[in-house]
Amino acid sequence: MSEQSVILEPSAPLDLRLSEAELADAREHIVSFVRQTVDHAGADGAVLGLSGGIDSTLTAHLAVEALGADAVHGLVMPSEVNAADNMSDAERIARDLDIEYDVIDIEPIFDAFVSAFPGETDGDRLETDPLRTAAGNVRVRIRAVLDYFVANAENRVVLGTGNRSEALTGYFTKYGDGAVDCHPIGNLYKQQVRQLAAHVGVDDDLVTKTPSAEMWLGQTDEAEMGLDYDTLDAILALHVDGPLSEAATVRALDVTAEQIDRVVDLYETSAHKRAMPPSPDPLYL
Ligand SMILES: Nc1ncnc2c1ncn2[C@@H]1O[C@H](COP(=O)(O)OP(=O)(O)OC[C@H]2O[C@@H]([n+]3cccc(C(=O)O)c3)[C@H](O)[C@@H]2O)[C@@H](O)[C@H]1O
Ligand SMILES: Nc1ncnc2c1ncn2[C@@H]1O[C@H](COP(=O)(O)OP(=O)(O)OP(=O)(O)O)[C@@H](O)[C@H]1O
Numbered sequence: 001m002s003e004q005s006v007i008l009e010p011s012a013p014l015d016l017r018l019s020e021a022e023l024a025d026a027r028e029h030i031v032s033f034v035r036q037t038v039d040h041a042g043a044d045g046a047v048l049g050l051s052g053g054i055d056s057t058l059t060a061h062l063a064v065e066a067l068g069a070d071a072v073h074g075l076v077m078p079s080e081v082n083a084a085d086n087m088s089d090a091e092r093i094a095r096d097l098d099i100e101y102d103v104i105d106i107e108p109i110f111d112a113f114v115s116a117f118p119g120e121t122d123g124d125r126l127e128t129d130p131l132r133t134a135a136g137n138v139r140v141r142i143r144a145v146l147d148y149f150v151a152n153a154e155n156r157v158v159l160g161t162g163n164r165s166e167a168l169t170g171y172f173t174k175y176g177d178g179a180v181d182c183h184p185i186g187n188l189y190k191q192q193v194r195q196l197a198a199h200v201g202v203d204d205d206l207v208t209k210t211p212s213a214e215m216w217l218g219q220t221d222e223a224e225m226g227l228d229y230d231t232l233d234a235i236l237a238l239h240v241d242g243p244l245s246e247a248a249t250v251r252a253l254d255v256t257a258e259q260i261d262r263v264v265d266l267y268e269t270s271a272h273k274r275a276m277p278p279s280p281d282p283l284y285l
């Protein structure tokens with residue numbers, strides 16, 4: 001076992017870590033998936049947003065492995081609510097991987113959007129929900145527009161960075177960071193994302209960074225969801241993905257029934273984000 005693969009040991013209530021052999025298989029599986037997705041689309045490469053977070057960092061590493069550095073284009077898209085450290089990390093990752101990248105300040109685009117709705121966004125209303133989330137989602141969706149501009153202009157596919165923990169809880173913006181052509185790491189729980197990132201050689205400071213959507217200053221995934229990722233992943237694996245009842249999951253993990261209810265609620269109320277938009281059944285006249 002490598003030194004990096006024990007990072008999660010102290011707090012994980014359920015050990016979801018993969019063995020070194022499984023990590024090697026997962027890496028190869030994802031790399032093949034990216035290559036096939038690009039080939040099947042007849043595309044010349046891929047584009048993805050680089051946030052300095054671990055999901056986009058791992059996805060970028062695997063994309064370079066699949067396609068070569070020349071075929072990957074990164075977009076670093078700062079706004080007023082992004083930490084400067086994260087944006088400089090994103091640029092550092094692009095430079096280390098030797099990929100083409102652009103830095104696009106999305107704040108002027110956001111400002112233009114907001115000024116189109118003066119009545120809705122006056123004063124402090126953007127600082128509290130529901131407008132805080134609505135405004136955050138606008139920034140996320142602006143990034144998706146820019147991703148697709150590059151994809152269209154350069155015959156690339158858009159790589160998503162969603163992981164299984166986010167997908168099952170709906171912790172993403174519908175048609176924002178969810179608006180992509182594929183999710184290479186979509187079958188990995190968050191703690192497995194960190195582990196695979198360490199396995200492929202991502203720097204420790206990025207592997208252990210606190211996950212944040214950066215939709216507003218100080219936002220963290222775990223605070224907003226009300227659960228830490230290790231607990232969330234364990235409940236997803238045993239109860240939502242797995243066969244254990246709520247009572248058995250409480251016994252197996254150091255969690256409460258209320259925590260499990262919270263996860264099940266996130267899963268059920270986000271079903272619409274994992275499906276194509278529905279239409280009524282066809283009319284047979
Ligand atoms: N049952 C239903 N059937 C069909 N559609 C339904 C629906 N319920 C809501 N909707 C629609 O969905 C909308 C709400 O979904 P959405 O617009 O996504 O908005 P919402 O889920 O409210 O917000 C996005 C969440 O994802 C988090 N996020 C976003 C981006 C990145 C990350 C990250 O981890 O980096 C996290 C963010 O912090 C926030 O908690 C509603 O306004 C409505 O249009
Ligand atoms: N400022 C940004 N510039 C470019 N892309 C961004 C930016 N913010 C978010 N993204 C894109 O949206 C994705 C979703 O964000 P998310 O926070 O879930 O992932 P992450 O930042 O890579 O990892 P973590 O969840 O650990 O913070 C990112 O992976 C990235 O592709």
Ligand SMILES: [Mg+2]
Pocket residue numbers: 051053054211212213214
């Ligand atoms: Mg992030």
